[in-house]
Amino acid sequence: MGIVLGANQYGKAEVRLVRVDRDTPRHRLTDLSVTSQLRGDFAATHLAGDNSGVIATDTQKNTIYAFARDGVGAPESFLARLARHFLAYPQVTGGRWAAEQYAWERVGADGAAGPSSAAPSGHDHSFVRPGSGPRTALVHAGAPDDGAPHLTVLAGLRDVTLLKSTGSEFHGFPRDRYTTLPEVADRVLATDLTAWWRYTDDFAADALDAGDRGAAFDARYDGVRSILLETFAGLHSLALQQTVFAMGRAVLEAHPEIAEIRLSCPNNHHFLVDLEPFGLDNPGEVFFAADRPYGLIEAAVTRSDDDGPAGPEHPVWATIGGFV
Numbered sequence: 505m506g507i508v509l510g511a512n513q514y515g516k517a518e519v520r521l522v523r524v525d526r527d528t529p530r531h532r533l534t535d536l537s538v539t540s541q542l543r544g545d546f547a548a549t550h551l552a553g554d555n556s557g558v559i560a561t562d563t564q565k566n567t568i569y570a571f572a573r574d575g576v577g578a579p580e581s582f583l584a585r586l587a588r589h590f591l592a593y594p595q596v597t598g599g600r601w602a603a604e605q606y607a608w609e610r611v612g613a614d615g616a617a618g619p620s621s622a623a624p625s626g627h628d629h630s631f632v633r634p635g636s637g638p639r640t641a642l643v644h645a646g647a648p649d650d651g652a653p654h655l656t657v658l659a660g661l662r663d664v665t666l667l668k669s670t671g672s673e674f675h676g677f678p679r680d681r682y683t684t685l686p687e688v689a690d691r692v693l694a695t696d697l698t699a700w701w702r703y704t705d706d707f708a709a710d711a712l713d714a715g716d717r718g719a720a721f722d723a724r725y726d727g728v729r730s731i732l733l734e735t736f737a738g739l740h741s742l743a744l745q746q747t748v749f750a751m752g753r754a755v756l757e758a759h760p761e762i763a764e765i766r767l768s769c770p771n772n773h774h775f776l777v778d779l780e781p782f783g784l785d786n787p788g789e790v791f792f793a794a795d796r797p798y799g800l801i802e803a804a805v806t807r808s809d810d811d812g813p814a815g816p817e818h819p820v821w822a823t824i825g826g827f828v
């Protein structure tokens with residue numbers, strides 16, 4: 505009895521492709537994870553390591569990015585373009601092309617009914633992943649040295665996925681022998697925003713005593729979330745660090761009942777794909793959305809009194825695992 509090669513297919517899985525259509529100031533995003541797999545006469549590589557017929561998985565990935573230069577359109581159409589291209593090779597007799605597409609909506613257009621006029625709603629180049637980011641809450645009962653324990657209330661959100669397709673630069677950083685990052689005057693800036701804010705004791709006590717099951721907390725949550733998103737969208741960013749601080753400051757400026765806020769923002773890198781080897785330019789349109797490694801920018805934004813930064817860290821922060 506012999507041993508034989510059975511069914512097989514091979515290719516590149518989960519090619520993360522983000523295309524920005526920027527022909528007008530109102531950008532459009534197409535965000536896909538694309539998998540390409542080929543079937544056909546590939547016995548030689550499996551049996552003898554003879555790669556003479558193997559269309560490298562790297563080539564399949566490059567083809568996906570190069571085809572995106574012309575526009576992506578519906579994922580079904582994009583996959584069919586890939587299929588027809590690879591099926592033109594004589595050794596390819598079939599294949600499997602699959603995509604997941606991730607939705608984005610414009611910051612400022614989410615949830616609300618939208619204007620009744622024909623004017624487009626929402627930000628031109630700042631986007632939020634719909635449904636991302638659960639609201640979070642935490643009540644902490646401390647044991648103070650004197651008096652009865654009181655409740656500290658934190659509120660927050662976790663992993664709100666944001667992206668702006670322009671209005672972000674990063675340059676002016678020191679260069680040493682290990683620095684290869686180019687300076688950029690225009691880049692994609694993307695993050696999964698996590699934030700916790702602490703209500704003042706007075707506000708929390710009043711809100712808890714109001715007898716309305718915390719309507720004040722609901723209103724503050726909506727207000728803070730929209731300030732965070734609008735600040736991300738509106739600030740022309742020179743560094744994610746600047747954006748993070750500006751988001752925190754805007755919240756504290758608008759909400760005196762919030763004592764402090766902590767923010768954690770990965771820098772979800774979007775690398776412009778070099779299409780030059782394929783004879784194509786890439787004027788900020790086709791990106792590889794890397795999932796790791798990522799920058800991680802975290803900061804607390806607090807209030808100072810006249811003598812400088814306010815007192816020691818509140819004990820509630822020790823209960824927030826792995827955050828700042």
Ligand SMILES: O=c1[nH]c(=O)c2[nH]c(=O)[nH]c2[nH]1
Binds near residue numbers: 685742743744771
């Ligand atoms: O906004 C940024 N801050 C950084 O500290 C940094 N470092 C880096 O490589 N890219 C970026 N971007």
